[in-house]
Amino acid sequence: MLNYTFRRVLVAIPTLLILIVITFLLMHSAPGGPFTSERPLPPQVLANIEAKYGLDDPLFVQLWNYLKGIVLHFDFGPSFVKKSQTVNDIIAQGFPITLTYGGLSFIFATLIGGALGVVAAIRKNTFIDYFAVGISIGAQVLPNFVMAPLLVWLFTLTLGWLPGGGWNDGALPNLVMPVIALATSYMASIARITRSSMLEVLNSNYIRTARAKGLPERTVILRHALKPSLVPLISYLGVAFVGMVTGSVIIDVYFSTGGLGQSFVNSALSRDYSVMMGVTILLGSLTVLFALLADLLYAWVDPKIRY
Amino acid sequence: MKKFTTTLAASLLGATMLTGAAYAATVAAGDTLAADQTFTYRLLDEHSSVDPQIVEDVSGADVVRDLFEGLMNQDADGNLIPGVATGFTTNDEKNVYTFTLRTDAKWSDGNPVTAGDFVYAWRRLVDPETASAYQWFGDLMSIEGVSEIIAGEAAIDTLGVTAIDDHTLEVRLTASLPYFPLMTTHGSTFPSPQWAIEEHGTEWTKPENIVSNGAYVLTEHVPSERSVRERNPMYWNNDETIIEKVIALVINDENTALTRYLAGELNRTEVPTGQYPRLSEEYPDQAISFPRLCSYYYTFNLSDNGPEAFQDVRVRQALSYALDRSVITEKVLQGGQFEAFTFTPGATAGFEVPSVPYAEMTQDERDAAAVTLLEEAGYGADNPLTFDMLYNTSEGHKKIAIAMTQMWKQKLGVTAVLANQEWKTFLETRGNQDFELARGAWCGDYNEASTFLDLLTSQSGYNDGKYANDEIDALMLEAKTLADATANYTRVEQILADEMPVIPVYHYAGVYMHTANLKNWPVNNVEQNWYSRDLYIAE
Numbered sequence: 001m002l003n004y005t006f007r008r009v010l011v012a013i014p015t016l017l018i019l020i021v022i023t024f025l026l027m028h029s030a031p032g033g034p035f036t037s038e039r040p041l042p043p044q045v046l047a048n049i050e051a052k053y054g055l056d057d058p059l060f061v062q063l064w065n066y067l068k069g070i071v072l073h074f075d076f077g078p079s080f081v082k083k084s085q086t087v088n089d090i091i092a093q094g095f096p097i098t099l100t101y102g103g104l105s106f107i108f109a110t111l112i113g114g115a116l117g118v119v120a121a122i123r124k125n126t127f128i129d130y131f132a133v134g135i136s137i138g139a140q141v142l143p144n145f146v147m148a149p150l151l152v153w154l155f156t157l158t159l160g161w162l163p164g165g166g167w168n169d170g171a172l173p174n175l176v177m178p179v180i181a182l183a184t185s186y187m188a189s190i191a192r193i194t195r196s197s198m199l200e201v202l203n204s205n206y207i208r209t210a211r212a213k214g215l216p217e218r219t220v221i222l223r224h225a226l227k228p229s230l231v232p233l234i235s236y237l238g239v240a241f242v243g244m245v246t247g248s249v250i251i252d253v254y255f256s257t258g259g260l261g262q263s264f265v266n267s268a269l270s271r272d273y274s275v276m277m278g279v280t281i282l283l284g285s286l287t288v289l290f291a292l293l294a295d296l297l298y299a300w301v302d303p304k305i306r307y
Numbered sequence: 308m309k310k311f312t313t314t315l316a317a318s319l320l321g322a323t324m325l326t327g328a329a330y331a332a333t334v335a336a337g338d339t340l341a342a343d344q345t346f347t348y349r350l351l352d353e354h355s356s357v358d359p360q361i362v363e364d365v366s367g368a369d370v371v372r373d374l375f376e377g378l379m380n381q382d383a384d385g386n387l388i389p390g391v392a393t394g395f396t397t398n399d400e401k402n403v404y405t406f407t408l409r410t411d412a413k414w415s416d417g418n419p420v421t422a423g424d425f426v427y428a429w430r431r432l433v434d435p436e437t438a439s440a441y442q443w444f445g446d447l448m449s450i451e452g453v454s455e456i457i458a459g460e461a462a463i464d465t466l467g468v469t470a471i472d473d474h475t476l477e478v479r480l481t482a483s484l485p486y487f488p489l490m491t492t493h494g495s496t497f498p499s500p501q502w503a504i505e506e507h508g509t510e511w512t513k514p515e516n517i518v519s520n521g522a523y524v525l526t527e528h529v530p531s532e533r534s535v536r537e538r539n540p541m542y543w544n545n546d547e548t549i550i551e552k553v554i555a556l557v558i559n560d561e562n563t564a565l566t567r568y569l570a571g572e573l574n575r576t577e578v579p580t581g582q583y584p585r586l587s588e589e590y591p592d593q594a595i596s597f598p599r600l601c602s603y604y605y606t607f608n609l610s611d612n613g614p615e616a617f618q619d620v621r622v623r624q625a626l627s628y629a630l631d632r633s634v635i636t637e638k639v640l641q642g643g644q645f646e647a648f649t650f651t652p653g654a655t656a657g658f659e660v661p662s663v664p665y666a667e668m669t670q671d672e673r674d675a676a677a678v679t680l681l682e683e684a685g686y687g688a689d690n691p692l693t694f695d696m697l698y699n700t701s702e703g704h705k706k707i708a709i710a711m712t713q714m715w716k717q718k719l720g721v722t723a724v725l726a727n728q729e730w731k732t733f734l735e736t737r738g739n740q741d742f743e744l745a746r747g748a749w750c751g752d753y754n755e756a757s758t759f760l761d762l763l764t765s766q767s768g769y770n771d772g773k774y775a776n777d778e779i780d781a782l783m784l785e786a787k788t789l790a791d792a793t794a795n796y797t798r799v800e801q802i803l804a805d806e807m808p809v810i811p812v813y814h815y816a817g818v819y820m821h822t823a824n825l826k827n828w829p830v831n832n833v834e835q836n837w838y839s840r841d842l843y844i845a846e
Binding site: 030031032033035036037038039040041042044045048049051052053078081082083084085089090093094097152156157160163164165166167252253254255256257258259262263266269270271 | 352353355356357358361362363435436438440442443446457458459509510512513529530531532533556557558559560563566567569570572729730731732734735736738748768769
């Protein structure tokens with residue numbers, strides 16, 4: 001297992017390197033640059049600015065200096081557009097925000113979605129099942145860009161209970177709507193995955209055996225059925241977790257939370273090369289890390305899987 | 308020509324002094340001040356910086372105007388009034404200006420504001436090391452030595468600005484600029500604290516490090532979410548400031564911002580396109596619309612890359628004539644915008660909108676003329692005119708473009724194929740003359756017609772259609788040396804109406820929601836240079 005983990009970490013390095021190179025080249029091949037504006041700068045002024053940011057070097061030199069900065073100093077460079085901030089600043093400021101609302105959404109989605117799925121599976125074809133499936137399908141067809149305005153209409157404009165947006169250091173009233181809006185569709189997927197895998201497990205031979213030896217239903221479900229039914233869910237949760245904690249543009253734009261999703265999109269649009277690269281590397285590293293964690297968790301829930 | 312006359316009339320008398328009381332928040336009779344003097348407004352996007360020499364966006368400049376104070380300020384009508392300088396004198400050639408600084412101006416850390424702080428800031432602005440995008444503004448100010456410094460051929464201490472003593476600043480120019488003092492209301496000319504910048508480097512604008520000399524200090528900054536500025540007790544005119552705290556919230560989406568405004572979280576936000584009629588009906592005391600110094604147009608590509616058809620002036624005129632501008636302003640935008648027949652907005656100081664023939668016609672007459680012109684040019688049912696029309700991706704631009712293509716289709720049988728591109732790609736495409744007809748918009752850098760008309764001179768870097776006319780070049784060059792250039796501007800607009808290198812569509816209006824208790828907003832300042840210290844919140 002240790003050996004396996006070590007090998008996976010080693011493989012991650014070239015993976016990330018390839019990601020960096022491709023993103024770098026794609027970014028630089030997009031038309032325009034960070035200093036392209038409606039009022040083109042006089043050539044001498046543009047030259048001074050490009051010299052300051054090293055954009056006058058050949059591309060491979062820029063890439064090399066960039067990689068050197070990351071490896072030697074963990075320095076992702078200055079933002080080309082938000083002149084008084086560095087990429088490290090922007091990530092240090094935005095990531096905790098998305099991590100907070102994304103993490104809460106993840107917990108919320110997993111607990112409620114998981115519970116709905118389990119209950120629906122146990123009470124298959126009863127009113128409870130239809131209710132749970134109904135909720136999850138309803139949530140699935142309400143993507144966050146529909147949920148967000150609906151929530152604001154209800155809680156802010158109609159009831160006046162919650163502020164319409166802002167972060168406010170993550171105060172509870174500011175968190176409620178982003179978390180619900182982000183969690184609902186994930187919750188629906190989790191509920192459906194849990195239900196179907198639970199049903200499959202409940203129909204298997206060893207559950208019949210467990211029931212046959214007279215174990216109470218509670219023990220059958222919690223002790224024997226739940227853990228193996230998690231396998232398909234885990235592969236989904238790995239991806240879902242990264243998706244949620246790296247932020248959603250919709251949530252950031254709609255609720256003005258100031259998270260990373262917004263910086264990601266804005267940096268691409270404004271050709272803020274360094275911010276774009278920094279966020280991509282963060283996303284890439286997290287994806288690699290959680291894919292690995294999910295694989296390790298498999299071995300824990302399913303003894304048949306060995307590394 | 309309000310702003311110019313102050314200085315011009317004065318300068319006729321030789322060396323003069325501009326004096327007058329500083330403008331500050333004056334409470335209207337009958338108003339009682341609210342207990343909570345907090346002003347909260349919406350920002351479209353995180354500002355680029357609050358460093359006066361680095362900032363390059365409008366919302367950042369608004370913050371800088373609160374945090375720092377330059378030599379001169381503007382009042383609610385855009386007139387020049389004293390700032391850190393109590394006044395200035397100039398010579399007959401108007402190429403040497405001497406500003407007298409007030410002695411009671413202080414930085415937020417208690418240090419006095421001296422002429423040396425301005426010398427430092429202005430050198431910093433043009434220093435290639437600083438790499439400010441506003442180096443060109445230094446160039447525009449025509450300060451001695453500026454071009455050589457930007458080109459890296461001269462040391463920064465050769466810049467023509469000298470601190471004669473702590474409270475006297477002398478500026479030497481390479482050209483006669485009667486409007487030079489106006490330029491000192493621009494954020495990039497504001498002083499900066501050398502000691503703080505040297506101590507903290509690029510981190511000096513963080514709330515814990517910043518030292519500023521304006522009415523407010525930055526107390527909190529959560530990038531992409533909010534920035535908060537509070538009263539600076541060291542500010543020389545602090546006694547007459549009323550607003551205690553200004554909160555700027557970053558809200559990307561204008562509809563979300565409106566929702567939060569309606570929920571009572573904001574004092575000010577933009578009205579989304581098309582919603583002004585509804586809002587002004589529901590909230591007559593809150594929805595406001597006022598003219599802005601901006602022009603919206605479409606430019607023909609007249610370079611060698613452009614289509615053959617646009618080389619024919621009759622085609623350009625036909626397309627412009629057939630455009631019913633009232634449909635755009637009254638049916639699409641609906642926010643009090645103005646139909647445009649000239650490139651320069653009528654709101655520009657000292658600009659008299661000249662009578663151009665096609666503006667005098669009714670729309671029916673224009674439509675008829677358009678049909679004739681296009682026929683004469685040889686286009687019709689057997690030889691239909693088709694071209695590409697490019698705009699940057701946005702719902703608002705799309706609506707306007709669709710309306711325009713429909714009018715051309717119905718009236719002239721012309722097919723305009725719409726294409727949209729993301730902003731930076733669009734700028735690159737347009738800048739490389741890789742288009743046929745492209746959208747453009749221009750907001751004045753200062754309140755005078757040349758800020759618009761210079762764009763259509765052949766050497767302008769912003770002339771994306773590559774229109775060239777020797778007479779316009781000569782008229783605009785001459786205008787720079789004239790005390791009153793109105794006749795030149797009129798002639799240029801008449802040439803533009805004849806040759807139609809661009810299709811003027813409309814002139815902007817600022818369309819906002821302001822809570823009824825937010826007072827003193829300078830709606831008459833067309834540049835919208837507002838200062839929080841002039842505002843107050845009534846009961």
